[in-house]
Amino acid sequence: MRNVQIITDSTSDLSLELLKTNNIDVVPLYVVFEEHTYKDGIEITTEDLYKKVNDTGELPKTSAPTPGDFHEVFKYHIEQNKDILYMGLSSQLSTTIQNAKIAASEFPEGRIEIIDSLNLSAGIGLLALKAVDLTKEGLNVQQIAAKIREQLPKVKTFFAVNTLEYLQKGGRCSSVQSFIGNMLKIRPILKLVDGKIILHQKTRGKREKTLNALIEEILKDKDLIDLDRMIVNHSLAPEDAVYLKEELEKALSIKEIVFLKAGCVISSHSGPQTVGVMYNVR
Structure with missing residues (x-):
């Protein structure tokens, strides 16, 4: 073979x-x-x-x-x-x-x-x-x-985006939405569904609130998550990614959390200070 x-x-x-x-x-x-x-x-x-x-x-x-x-x-x-x-x-x-x-x-x-x-x-x-x-x-x-x-279908992919500017420039939302969103400090949480990026949740206020909302979303799958491997990814947001990694390690008995930096393609659409979490469910 x-x-x-x-x-x-x-x-x-x-x-x-x-x-x-x-x-x-x-x-x-x-x-x-x-x-x-x-x-x-x-x-x-x-x-x-x-x-x-x-x-x-x-x-x-x-x-x-x-x-x-x-x-x-x-x-x-x-x-x-x-x-x-x-x-x-x-x-x-x-x-x-x-x-x-x-x-x-x-x-x-x-x-x-x-x-x-x-x-x-x-x-x-x-x-x-x-x-x-x-x-x-x-x-x-x-x-x-x-x-x-x-x-x-068992792979879950979430992103917390810090600014709507890159989504707007890349044609993912209108300039008016971007302006209003940034004025109100709206930070979207995006999700992959059937191969497409969708807006899953809007958060407002401090960055930590968005990160905690992302963690809360992931922990909804707590009893289903494959504990062998999870990935935390970031685009120029190392401190946020470390926070996510540490909080997930506290909440879950994951054998391995792989820590990665996002490349140019995802970064060109999501912008700096984006963080992502990817995992499998059983």
């Missing part, structure tokens, strides 16, 4: 250390500022992105890897006599999955499994780490893909 190579895209937000330790390969999305195009996480960092936004007053565009980008990565691993399991950014948010399927169709049937995560950011990362766990059980690529597909 051939070894299975796990591949994801750069929106999974897994750290270089985790990617290396778990032998996960990544196909980067693109970040576009006017005439300049950068590979997410390779040619531009989140800090670079925010600096460019501050300098220009404009948000970048993001674009999917091309079928050619996928073909190059897939070809390398196929030539290493590996089967491939790829999972990427929700098809409701990007053409990334579509382009991966186009590339996969150029290889022998059964060698590449493409999974639409119906998620984003470290929600994808959580699935990728689960796939790595399954490779260690000696399962083949089809068996792993089947188990991951069963897992898709």
